[in-house]
Amino acid sequence: MEEYLASRIKIERPIYEQDQIRKKYQYEEDPEKCSKFNCNENLNLKKGIVKLIPSIGWLAHYRWKTDFLSDLTSGFTVAVMHIPQGMAYALLGNVPPVVGIYMAFFPVLTYFFLGTSRHNSMGTFAVVCLMTGKSVLEYSNPSYFVKNLEVNMTDDPLKQKIIYDYSPIQVATTVTFVVSIFQLAMFFLRLGAVSALLSETLVSGFTTGAAVHVLVSQIKDLLGLRIPKYKGYFVVVQTVKSIFEEIGNFNMAAIIISSVTIIISSLNNELIKPLVAKKSSFPVPIELIAVIIGTLASKYGSLPDTYNITTVGDIPSGLPYPEVPQFSLITSVVVDGFTIAVVSYTITLSMALIFAQKLDYEVDANQELLAMGSGNMVGSFFSCMPFTASLSRSLIQQTVGGKTQIASVVSCCILVVVLLWIGPFFEPLPKSVLASVIVVALKGMLMQVTALPSFWKLSKMDALVWLVTFLTVVIVGIDIGLAVGILMSLLSLLVLNFKPYTCLLGHIPKTDLYLDCGKYRAAEQISGIKIFQYSGGINFATKCIFKEELARKVEINPQKEIIYRAKLAKYAQIKEESILKPKVAKIERIQNKITTDVRCIILDFSCLSYIDPSGVSMLKGVVESFKKLDIPIYVAAPSDKVYEMMSKCNLLDEKKALLRTFPTIHDAVQWASDIFNTNLNSNISIVSRI
Structure with a gap:
């Protein structure tokens, strides 16, 4: 049929030049566009408010009878995940574990009103917490870490004499404040597309390298070792070196606790969870179960006293009092703040777009900047680190049946109860349990290394960006690795541009x-x-x-061609009888080149x-x-x-x-x-x- 139609298609029209097309069909070089100040939508105050606060729009059409039960179930499930993950990831930020639960409440409530993603579970995320922890370790007074282990400052001789008089919480909240300033500035400048600087390849290599950082940082708690916390660059190298030096001083009780937790959690994720998913959308809260059992075993088995197990320690009850960030520290953390602002936004927007495409709704990239910037601004006054979306929690929130961010409100309500009354219950929890929870959760990010062969097959340049970013993050540092990755991405674009x-x-x-x-x-x-x-x-x-x-x-080659023709014309003026055989041969060679x-x-x-x-x-x-x-x-x-x-x-x-x-x-x-x-x-x- 296609061949039959093709044989009968006949197009009859004049030959057009480009200017004739433009004149005949009335091309307008600068067509009048509706100014954003003249558009009816922007003149309509109601629509403007709905655009600024999206929750007003969708709450008016929320189906309470059909959707609330799904959001209630989803919110409860996510809250259960928030408790162990929040406490564990807070330790990555070198702040008290309760901060992770604060992060699942204050900024998340703000995101509920301003965000456009219906399924992102906002709160702690390993990479962002680790990046914040770098600043916390750099600018906090070392005395705050003495009870666990002193900070090693010998890696940077220039900063040996600099002792900052800030607490970890003060540094973390200042970083959060700087992150909010950058994200709000990006919103007002309409720079939502800045996330395009971080390609899929770069993000994969960066997050995999950061996952290695997280994994190495947790080995000491998994093995019960006491090694210093390093700051500056080459942290992974120095930490691994210290681990090998202290490997003989491992704590067998910590190893047993870690092994049991990791094995059971892994078996649950690989075997039990798929089977349960076939019969029920509600997953087995294995992380929370591990935390509760670990807490009870530590408390009633006297593990800290008997086996010298390191525990979480003091967890205050109640909500934190608002406290102004340390503005004197802003200039010191501005670079880290910008890096975290871009990374956290990119991760959040990527997840939001995945769910939006899957479930057929729209996400506003610039509005997400406002939501995250505002959430971080609020969180900076309530002892919070920068927040972002978590892939694991977001997937659970959507899989369990969550329809909207009402699930986040339900989660916040449950976490308030934890903060007011239940928090101190987790004080005897061994750190090895939280370290195990982190390691098991890292599997997805660490397995991204298997994507390298596929990147290599598709594009050698993309594979090089991934590899260089990964190695720089692991060997040198997270911030340097991100900068090198961006430069490599831009360089790859430049190279490809030079190979049209x-x-x-x-x-x-x-x-x-x-x-x-x-x-x-x-x-x-x-x-x-x-x-x-x-x-x-x-x-x-x-x-x-x-x-x-x-x-x-x-x-x-026009230049050479002109020269050849000029030479040929010159020889043509010479009388034929005066031309010698060598000259004839030369003329023939020139003619062949023309x-x-x-x-x-x-x-x-x-x-x-x-x-x-x-x-x-x-x-x-x-x-x-x-x-x-x-x-x-x-x-x-x-x-x-x-x-x-x-x-x-x-x-x-x-x-x-x-x-x-x-x-x-x-x-x-x-x-x-x-x-x-x-x-x-x-x-x-x-x-x-x-």
């Missing part, structure tokens, strides 16, 4: 199709016409590449994304040099932006008649074939020329 795809197009007989001659056997080059396709952009950096690729593909079969070159600009004034200047020079060889150049299918740039730079000046442009390749070919009497085998007839 170019080819010669051939004609498919009896059609108006023009395809790559090197890849389509049926594509036939038209006698006397070279059709050159360039994919990419032409700017000051790539203009020479375009020029070289054009000369290579059409096999004509291209005689190319009568016209068509530049296919359908894949040209951009051209700047430098590129237009180069193109003008190319056109003029080929014109000296009596080889005209036509441009086919330029975008409006490319056409306008060429027009502004006087390349399309009708008086100079340097260049002709056509809306399609076929128009250009038909024009050239009419002029040069080139025979084309096509079933598309052109009825007349304008």
Whole structure:
């Protein structure tokens, strides 16, 4: 049927040049657009408020009878996960465990009103907590860590004499405040697209490297070792070195607790959870069970006194009093704050987009910046670290049946009860249990290393970005690794920009199709016409590449060709009888170098994304040099932006008649074939020329 239809399709229209198309079909260079201040939507105060506070809109249409039960179940499940994860990840931030539960309450309530994702479970996340913990360790007074272990300061001689007089909570809340400032600034500047700087490859390599940091930081608690906390760079290297030096002083009780917790949690995740999921959407809260059993065993078995087990320690009851962040510390943590702001936003937005695509609803990237910035601002006054979305909790929230962020409100209500009355119950909890919970939760991020072979198959450059980012994060540090990863991503874009795809197009007989001659056997080059396709952009950096690729593909170097023709003309003036045999041979060699079969070159600009004034200047020079060889150049299918740039730079000046442009390749070919009497085998007839 397709072949039958194709044989009957016939297109009859005039040959158009680009300017004729624009005039005939009334192209407007700057069409009037509705100003954001004149649009009815923005003049409507009600819609403006709903846009600023999305919860007002969807709460008005919330189906309480059908959706609330699902959100209630989901909220309870997520709250159960928040308790062990919050306490465990807070330790990564070098702050008291209760901070992790604070983070699941204050900023999450703010996100409920302002966020646009219905399924993101906001709160603690291992990578963000670890990045915050770096600043906490750097700028806190070491005396706060003496009860666990003194901070090792010998890795940075320049900072040995600097003793900061800040508590871990003060440093963490100041970092949170700085993060909120950056995210709110990005919102007002409409920079939601900044997350595009962090590609999927970069994020994968970065989070995998950060997961290695987390894993190494938990080995001491898993084995019951007492080693110093290192700060600065090469933390993983120094920590691993200390672990090997102290490996003989392991605590067998801690190892047993860790092993049992990890084995049971892993068996639950790999075997029990899939079986339970078939019968019930409510998962087995294995982390909470481990925390409760660990707490009871430690308390009634006197594990700290008998086996010297390190426990969580003091957990205050009640909600924290509001406290202003330490503004004097802002300049010190501004770099870390910016890094955390971008990373946490990227992770949150990525998860939000995944759920939005899966469940068919929209997420506003800039509104997410407002929600996160506002949540962090509130959290900075209530002893919170920067919050972000958790993949594991978000998946559970959606899988259990959560419909909206009402599930987060339910979770917050349950956690208030924990903060007011239940918190001190977990004081005897061994740290090895929390370390085990963290390690089991890291599996997903650590398994991202298996994605490297697939990245390598798809793109060597992407694989290199992943590998360099991962190794830099692991060996040097998280912040340096992120910076190097971004630079590598930008460098890869630059390298790819310097390797544009170019080819010669051939004609498919009896059609108006023009395809790559090197890849389509049926594509036939038209006698006397070279059709050159360039994919990419032409700017000051790539203009020479375009020029070289054009000369290579059409096999004509205008400068050399002009020289050859000048020499041939010079020898032609010499009388034939006076020419010696060596001269005759030289003339023949020159004639062989001169291209005689190319009568016209068509530049296919359908894949040209951009051209700047430098590129237009180069193109003008190319056109003029080929014109000296009596080889005209036509441009086919330029975008409006490319056409306008060429027009502004006087390349399309009708008086100079340097260049002709056509809306399609076929128009250009038909024009050239009419002029040069080139025979084309096509079933598309052109009825007349304008």
